[in-house]
Amino acid sequence: MHTTGNHVLRRQLKDELKALLPDIFFLSLLHRKEIGRFPNLLRPRTYNEHILKRNLRPDPRYARLSDKLAVRDYVSSVLGEAFLVPLIAAPVEFTPAVFDGLPDSFVMKANHGSSFVKVVHDKSEVSFDALQHLASRWLSTNFYRNARERHYKDIEPRLFFETLLLDSRGNIPADYKVHCFRCNPERPLMYIQHISDRFGPDTRGNIYDVNWNHLDLAIGEYVRSAVPAPPPANLTALLETAAMLSEGFDYVRVDLYVPDDEIYFGELTFTPGAGVAPMFPDQMDFEWGEFFASPVRHSTTPE
Numbered sequence: 001m002h003t004t005g006n007h008v009l010r011r012q013l014k015d016e017l018k019a020l021l022p023d024i025f026f027l028s029l030l031h032r033k034e035i036g037r038f039p040n041l042l043r044p045r046t047y048n049e050h051i052l053k054r055n056l057r058p059d060p061r062y063a064r065l066s067d068k069l070a071v072r073d074y075v076s077s078v079l080g081e082a083f084l085v086p087l088i089a090a091p092v093e094f095t096p097a098v099f100d101g102l103p104d105s106f107v108m109k110a111n112h113g114s115s116f117v118k119v120v121h122d123k124s125e126v127s128f129d130a131l132q133h134l135a136s137r138w139l140s141t142n143f144y145r146n147a148r149e150r151h152y153k154d155i156e157p158r159l160f161f162e163t164l165l166l167d168s169r170g171n172i173p174a175d176y177k178v179h180c181f182r183c184n185p186e187r188p189l190m191y192i193q194h195i196s197d198r199f200g201p202d203t204r205g206n207i208y209d210v211n212w213n214h215l216d217l218a219i220g221e222y223v224r225s226a227v228p229a230p231p232p233a234n235l236t237a238l239l240e241t242a243a244m245l246s247e248g249f250d251y252v253r254v255d256l257y258v259p260d261d262e263i264y265f266g267e268l269t270f271t272p273g274a275g276v277a278p279m280f281p282d283q284m285d286f287e288w289g290e291f292f293a294s295p296v297r298h299s300t301t302p303e
Helices: 002-019 023-035 049-054 063-065 073-080 096-101 128-139 150-154 234-247 281-292
Strands: 088-089 106-110 117-120 159-162 173-182 189-196 203-210 252-259 264-269
Touching: 002 234, 049 281, 073 096, 073 234, 073 264, 096 128, 106 128, 117 128, 128 159, 150 203, 173 234, 189 234, 203 234, 234 252
Parallel strands: none
Antiparallel strands: 088 159, 106 117, 106 159, 173 189, 173 252, 189 203, 252 264
């Protein structure tokens, strides 16, 4: 018991000391821990180094477009409301009356960071108290503190509820995270990160080019599949949707859902992995880093 208490105390002290570190030192140490080398933030060469630099000097637009509620206006203006997951409620306060008014299935989210997602298939199996406790924990989290992504400082935490998207088989659709590099004056260079079974026991992450070639590349903790998934029937439309939403940015990751060949917007992410997501093989970190500065001659049009 005494040993456990000492461990908790050491952990708290460590967290307090980390919180005192200036952002640039915190990020450099975190990058060294996760990637295996200290970053060059004066002359970034790798993908992760460019993302780290964005953490420290975000574009003023990032906060509004990273806010999962505020971004809906942008998506509606670019694509139309049909691409938005239907919003059930965005209450100022989560009360029993709000809970009672929710449908039998829904998704609870917070707007100011990543992984604030609770999927509810059957409301009778959850309680207001349990959801309120989770919501309170989310809303009290200073997401900027996690990895010093400064644009998250300017997002006021809000809770909201969306329709639960399911495909015709009753499954949650996969994520299509389209990395869009605007290093080509005509169309962005795009790579598709396909995340399957995100809320299940066998989550997989695979990277494809625009022609759905399965690439020998992995990002972060996602494990690749031995056998590639089939491409979505509307791959061309999916890429066009991502291209439209990426207009005006040198790089952004556009997350989309494609249940039964429909396309729904997920989110815009300007600092994926906070700049500390290892890439395998490591050489890809350097290759993707070149896309931030140099024009490319890759074909980005599906064959």
